[in-house]
Amino acid sequence: MEREVRYCTTEDGVRIAYCVEGEGPPLILSPMWISSIVLLGYDEDWVQFLRRLGDRRQLVLIDQRGTGASDRDFGDFSRSALVKDVKAVADHLALRRVSLLSIDFGCRVALEFASRYPDRVSRVALYAPSVNAGDMITEEARSGLVNLIRGGWQLASQIFPLMIMPGVSGESQKRFFLALRESCTADVAAAWLEACFDDDLSSVASQVQAETLVLHGRDDIAAPFEFGRKLAALLPNSRIVSLKRSVHAPYIGDTTEILDALGQFLPARRVRRALKTGEEAPSGVRTVLFTDVVGHTEMMRRLGDERGREVLREHERITREALKAHGGTEVKTMGDGFMASFASAVRALECAVAIQRAFDERNASLPAHPEALEGRAEPQPSAHASTGSARADRSVGAEPIRVRIGLNAGEPIAEDEDLFGAAVIRAARIAALAQANEILVANVVRDLAEGKGFMFSDRGEIVLRGFDDPVRLFEVRWAQA
Secondary structure, three states: OOOOOOOEEEOOOOOEEEEEEEOOOEEEEEEEOOOOHHHHHHOOOHHHHHHOOOOOEEEEEEOOOOOOOOOOOOOOHHHHHHHHHHHHHHHHHHOOOOEEEEEHHHHHHHHHHHHHOHHHEEEEEEEOOOOOOOHHHHHHHHHHHHHHHHHHHEEEEHHHHHHHOOOHHHHHHHHHHHHHHHOHHHHHHHHHHHHHHOOOOOOOHHHHOOOOEEEEOOOOOOHHHHHHHHHHHHHHOOOEEEEEEEEEOOOOOOOHHHHHHHHHHOOOOOOOOOOOOOOOOOOOOOEEEEEEOOOOOHHHHHHHHHHHHHHHHHHHHHHHHHHOOOOOOOEEEEEOEEEEOOHHHHHHHHHHHHHHHHHHHHHHOOOOOHHHHHHOOOOOOOOOOOHHHHHHHHHHHOOOOOOEEEEEEEEEEEEEOEOOOHHHHHHHHHHHHHHOOOOEHHHHHHHOOOOOOOOEEEEEEEEEOOOOOOOOOOOOOOOOO
């Protein structure tokens, strides 16, 4: 099966290959050790497994650094390095919240991502994980295995399938070791394995707050069931499912039990009910609006968590008042921004203008030099003001809030009170291009609001990240309206 491979770049400059299949709630699959999304696409067992796994989901497959179609010349395979690959892909696709599925050694990456970015992870599924992969074999055997890889990658790539696929046909083993061998160099395979053997997941597991499902074969020869049980016990919000299988690779043999458990646990797009005879289908066109607080990270670092959160509460109050006044539906908030939808493009534009005007009026009322307030003695609260109100005035009142807003219209996929699809991704991309105090819209939004009194400035055609066709953008001149 030929896959369309896309690319993005991590914050440390590594080009990462990935592919996207299907539509629905996003699910990112972390590879087990090393792999290739292209080569494994020719393994029919793997293809069928992914097809069922991706049913009614947006399945995202990644070649991590050093492997597959990603940049090959990298030697750091620590959790902190590998999590950058997942983040880069999620950012590139504008995925604000995802589910994660990881297999075997790949579980370390999923746990690291979930612990670092709790607001971006809904659920985590782990297959055959362990607290410390080094527990599988003795230290002497580990050293021998790593040396074997470095000294004879072709031989080593034939041994691994025998270890993790007992009883599987020779043809399946052959396809697997060919994919292994062609996915990376001997040095990369050895360095990857060493990083796994040296890694202990006890600390990171205890920090994962997302609901977590652990799947482990009761008779797994490569990774005993006790390994998965120990890790599940460290996760604050987890449950474990004991599988009736001995084959380590999840896509080999009878996969029904695994896929059924994952299907019940991971979010999926609901199937729309069939319409009754004569019943009209409701319009699916929505205008999607994204807001984002400009300079949020720097502000939180400067003010600290408590004061920074007070500023964000002010931002949330103003935004929610505007959404309510203009018929907007709050889909979700990401702490420093909102995603909302509207049945009318005109109402969405009116709301965007109201938000910018509200923040503009608030910012204009602030003292010209708020930093001077830092050195003053704290005023005593009046008899008519509570201590909490005085504290809010001191921390919130002197801090300007500037937001950028982006809008797009289309027919997003609705699932579990969330929206997905190309229309949503484009809206997020457009918002990211806006400057502070700006409203940027796609040409479809401008066309829907034609003749309604809005003023637009043509910003030209731009190819948004992840899309091939350019989109014409317009700035809403709300200050001059």
